[in-house]
Structure formats: C-alpha cells, structure tokens
Amino acid sequence: MAPQPLKSKSFLLACFSALLLLPAGAMPLMETTEARYAEIAREMIVSGNYLEPYFNAIKHFHKPPLTYWLVAAGLKTFGFNNFGARFFGILAAIAAVIYVYRCACLFLDKDRGALTATIMFASSLLFLTVARLASTEIYLVACVVAAQFYLLRQIYGQPGRSNALWFGLWLGLGFMIKGPIIFLFTLLPGLVGKLTDKRHRAIFSWRQTFAACGIFCAVALPWYLLVVAKNPGLLAYFLKVQTVDRVVTDRFRRYEPPWYFFYIFTATFFPYILFFGKGLWRWKNLSSELKTLLLYVALPMLVFTIAKGKHATYILPFYGTCAILTAAMLKRDAMPRLRDATAAILLVFAVAPAVAGMAYAPLRSSLVPLLGSGLLLLALWWMVWKSRQQETFWAATALLMLLFSTVAIVCVGIAGPNMRGYQQMAAAMNRIDPQRKLTTLIYHGFLPSVSFYRNQLAVMSFSDQRETQFQPETSYRPWYVTTESELTPILAENPKLFVIVRKQEIEDFTTQHAYRCNVVFQQRKHSAYLCEANAP
Numbered sequence: 001m002a003p004q005p006l007k008s009k010s011f012l013l014a015c016f017s018a019l020l021l022l023p024a025g026a027m028p029l030m031e032t033t034e035a036r037y038a039e040i041a042r043e044m045i046v047s048g049n050y051l052e053p054y055f056n057a058i059k060h061f062h063k064p065p066l067t068y069w070l071v072a073a074g075l076k077t078f079g080f081n082n083f084g085a086r087f088f089g090i091l092a093a094i095a096a097v098i099y100v101y102r103c104a105c106l107f108l109d110k111d112r113g114a115l116t117a118t119i120m121f122a123s124s125l126l127f128l129t130v131a132r133l134a135s136t137e138i139y140l141v142a143c144v145v146a147a148q149f150y151l152l153r154q155i156y157g158q159p160g161r162s163n164a165l166w167f168g169l170w171l172g173l174g175f176m177i178k179g180p181i182i183f184l185f186t187l188l189p190g191l192v193g194k195l196t197d198k199r200h201r202a203i204f205s206w207r208q209t210f211a212a213c214g215i216f217c218a219v220a221l222p223w224y225l226l227v228v229a230k231n232p233g234l235l236a237y238f239l240k241v242q243t244v245d246r247v248v249t250d251r252f253r254r255y256e257p258p259w260y261f262f263y264i265f266t267a268t269f270f271p272y273i274l275f276f277g278k279g280l281w282r283w284k285n286l287s288s289e290l291k292t293l294l295l296y297v298a299l300p301m302l303v304f305t306i307a308k309g310k311h312a313t314y315i316l317p318f319y320g321t322c323a324i325l326t327a328a329m330l331k332r333d334a335m336p337r338l339r340d341a342t343a344a345i346l347l348v349f350a351v352a353p354a355v356a357g358m359a360y361a362p363l364r365s366s367l368v369p370l371l372g373s374g375l376l377l378l379a380l381w382w383m384v385w386k387s388r389q390q391e392t393f394w395a396a397t398a399l400l401m402l403l404f405s406t407v408a409i410v411c412v413g414i415a416g417p418n419m420r421g422y423q424q425m426a427a428a429m430n431r432i433d434p435q436r437k438l439t440t441l442i443y444h445g446f447l448p449s450v451s452f453y454r455n456q457l458a459v460m461s462f463s464d465q466r467e468t469q470f471q472p473e474t475s476y477r478p479w480y481v482t483t484e485s486e487l488t489p490i491l492a493e494n495p496k497l498f499v500i501v502r503k504q505e506i507e508d509f510t511t512q513h514a515y516r517c518n519v520v521f522q523q524r525k526h527s528a529y530l531c532e533a534n535a536p
Contacts, residue, residue, distance in 0.1 A: 028421030172219025279329025426453030
C-alpha cells in the first residue's frame with residue numbers, strides 16, 4: 001500500500017489537473033498568440049508538411065516546430081477546437097509542477113517545504129494564465145524546470161550518468177521549442193555558479209558532458225539542418241533576425257523600458273511576491289546553496305532587462321526557482337504581518353467575479369452563476385483569513401487563486417466577442433456556409449483565428465508586413481494582399497464572399513468595390529458581413 005503522504009500528493013495533483021483541463025475549451029483562442037500556434041498546427045495537418053511551418057500560407061520560421069507539433073497532436077486527437085489546441089500545453093504545465101516539486105525536494109523537506117514551494121508555483125497568477133494558453137511558453141517552462149532538476153540533482157542530490165542524459169534531452173527539447181533561450185535559465189547560471197559555489201565547479205565528467213551533448217544534438221539539430229538545407233538564407237535568418245535582432249533591436253515591436261519585468265514580476269508572482277521580496281531583503285541569511293540558486297533568477301532577469309525585446313511571459317521559467325526560494329525564506333521567518341496583508345488583499349479576488357457580472361455588460365447575462373461563484377470564492381477567502389497564521393494558509397490561498405483563475409477563464413469565454421476572440425463570429429459564418437464554399441476576406445486586418453475556426457485560409461489584406469523571402473510569390477499571393485491591384489482579381493473571382501472589417505470601414509469597402517453587405521455577426525472591434533457584388 002502507498003504511503004499516505006504520497007496518496008495525498010497524488011490526489012492534489014489530480015484535482016489540480018482537473019481544474020486546469022475542465023475549462024480548457026471554454027475560452028476562444030485569443031488573437032494573436034494562441035491563434036497563431038493553432039493555425040500553424042492546423043495547416044500542418046491539412047498539408048501534411050510537418051517540416052516547414054506555414055502561417056496563413058506563408059512560411060513562418062519565428063520558432064522551432066515542437067510546439068506546433070504538440071498543438072497539432074492535440075488537434076488530431078480531439079478535433080480542431082480550443083481543447084485540442086490547449087491539451088498538451090496543460091500536460092506540460094502538470095509536468096512542470098511535478099519537476100518543481102522534485103527540484104524543491106533537493107533543498108527542502110518533502111512534506112512541508114517542498115510541497116509549499118510547489119503550491120506557490122502552481123498557483124501564481126502568471127503560471128495559471130500561461131498554463132491554459134496554446135503557446136510556446138508553457139512548454140518551455142516544463143523543459144526548463146526539468147533540465148534544472150537534473151542539473152541540480154547532479155550537484156546537490158544523487159550524481160550519476162543518467163542526470164547528464166536527461167539534462168541533454170530536456171535541453172534539446174527546449175531548443176526545439178524556443179531555440180537558445182533555454183540556455184539562459186540553465187547553462188548560463190550553471191557556468192556562473194562555478195565562480196561562487198565549489199559544488200558547481202565539477203558538475204559532469206567529460207564522458208557525461210559528451211553524452212549530454214550527444215543527446216542534445218540528436219534531438220535539437222536534425223530539424224534545423226533539414227530546413228536550412230531546403231531554404232537558402234535561413235541560417236543567417238535564424239542567427240541574426242531571430243536571435244541577435246530580438247535582443248538588440250526593436251524589430252518585432254516589443255520594446256519595453258528596463259524596469260518592465262520588475263513590475264511584471266511583482267504583479268504576476270502574486271500573492272507570493274511579498275514574501276519573496278522580504279526574504280530577498282535578508283538574502284545574506286540564506287544558505288550557500290540557496291544563494292547560488294538565486295543566480296537562476298538574477299541572471300535571466302538581468303539579460304531580459306537589458307534586451308530591447310520584452311514580453312511578460314519571458315520570465316515565467318524562473319518562477320519555480322522563486323517559489324523554492326520563497327518557501328526556504330519562510331522557514332526562517334513566518335512573516336505574520338505579510339500573511340495578514342496578503343489575506344486582506346485576496347478579498348479583492350474573491351469578490352471580483354460578482355462585481356464583474358454586475359459592472360461589465362457582456363457578463364450580465366451570466367450574473368447568477370457569477371454571484372454563485374462569488375459566494376464560493378468568499379467562503380474560500382474566509383478559510384484563507386482564518387488560517388493565515390497556520391501552515392494551511394498556503395493551500396487555502398492556492399485553492400482560492402486556482403478557482404478564481406478558472407472563473408476568469410470562463411468569463412473570457414463568455415465575453416470573447418468583446419475581447420480578442422472570434423470563435424462565435426466564425427461559427428455564425430459556418431452556419432451560413434457549412435461547406436466552406438465562400439471566401440473570407442479580412443479587410444485591413446490579420447485574424448488567423450478565423451482561418452482556424454473556418455478550417456479554411458482567409459485572405460488577409462493590408463495588414464502587417466510578412467516575411468515572404470523563403471517561397472515564390474505565387475504560392476502565397478491569393479491569401480496575402482498588400483495593394484488594391486492585388487485585391488481586384490480576388491474580388492472579381494468572388495462576387496459573393498464574407499468580409500470581416502472594422503465597423504467604421506465597411507462603408508469604404510462597399511463604396512470603393514461596389515458591393516452590398518449584410519451583417520452576419522457584430523462584435524466590438526471587427527464585424528462579419530456577407531457581401532455580394534452589385535449587378536453591372
């Protein structure tokens with residue numbers, strides 16, 4: 001019979017997994033990130049070309065393909081829907097939680113400290129958000145924490161050849177997910193740690209290092225070699241555009257000020273940031289092992305702060321390390337006043353769904369269930385308040401955050417047309433055109449989720465400039481329009497079509513191109529119209 005602690009941990013993991021999976025289909029794929037990954041995966045399935053990613057008919061080499069392959073696997077298993085697009089990402093989130101626990105056990109006692117660290121990581125705001133999105137970040141997080149575990153186990157736990165092999169495997173998988181960025185969370189702090197920690201100075205033997213490199217190369221390099229051989233100029237593109245330019249230029253329009261990640265971290269590692277901050281103030285009291293572990297947070301933060309291109313999710317891979325450090329800090333200082341403050345702040349999360357149902361018009365039709373969820377959250381908040389000076393405080397807080405995020409996901413699904421979701425619009429178009437015989441034109445915009453939900457490439461016109469240097473113009477021109485002269489023959493071939501356009505621009509379209517249009521579906525930013533050319 002399994003020991004009771006193992007049973008309880010397995011039960012907690014099962015409940016956590018269920019609460020991540022249950023609402024996975026409720027929220028529409030959001031523009032632009034989720035729509036991009038889902039549409040590329042759909043095009044892989046339809047074309048059968050899993051080597052070269054295509055994004056609305058144009059080759060797209062911004063990321064390696066492993067995320068697309070995993071999303072495609074979900075779509076082939078569950079169908080072209082939200083749940084299928086997100087399924088394997090949620091499994092990656094669960095794997096990340098397991099590996100954070102295993103890593104925490106290297107530094108903390110298993111039944112309290114390590115479990116507390118894992119609960120903190122799994123219920124932090126950014127993790128709960130990214131875990132439910134079809135994007136590359138959650139897969140990278142899983143690879144980072146798994147690679148860190150085998151690296152740190154070699155240093156502080158049980159050394160052995162298997163650690164090197166697993167380390168090389170997870171590095172290779174991470175490289176196939178997002179390229180060299182995985183080195184920032186693993187190799188860089190591991191190498192710098194050699195300057196401050198004796199145990200970092202001889203991590204793997206030469207044989208183990210060669211074995212790890214062999215596994216890494218076998219996993220990470222074949223795809224790169226194949227696509228570089230097939231697409232002249234792609235190697236320079238990978239090295240300069242997708243590596244150097246992302247760091248030193250604003251080519252991808254993601255510039256943020258140097259302090260950007262400090263307030264992102266403060267907001268999204270909530271509610272544990274208060275305890276981490278106070279503990280960090282007394283970092284000199286930490287053991288030498290935990291001081292070295294700080295490198296796995298500080299160095300990525302430093303690099304991202306210097307880099308011009310920034311995105312909120314970039315720092316998520318070190319949240320597991322932050323959770324371990326926070327739990328270790330709490331062993332030295334229970335921080336009773338911060339517990340009081342945190343419990344008081346969490347009241348805002350408890351009442352937020354009910355307030356949103358009353359104050360936000362798109363949610364008023366769901367006011368009754370939102371009030372019910374608000375009562376449940378208030379009951380959980382009362383548990384948080386009553387247990388704030390006890391060890392059960394962390395479990396109660398995590399449950400509150402998990403249920404709050406679940407309700408928030410459902411709310412986004414309800415309010416999708418008023419945000420950046422186009423599932424309901426595409427469904428209305430599909431009811432009119434179930435055989436997908438009509439062309440869809442996105443006029444002055446780029447909405448790949450429409451291609452996904454229609455299961456048919458939409459024509460994108462007058463949108464952001466695409467990188468088309470890796471294929472002949474004739475292969476993408478029917479779906480990528482940049483001038484009126486390119487649009488004219490498409491309209492001539494389609495006297496009846498769907499047009500998705502901002503409401504204020506539909507009159508310009510009908511006047512300029514001699515079409516009459518009827519509304520199919522209206523939403524806040526874009527609306528869909530069924531348009532027919534005027535008789536000559």
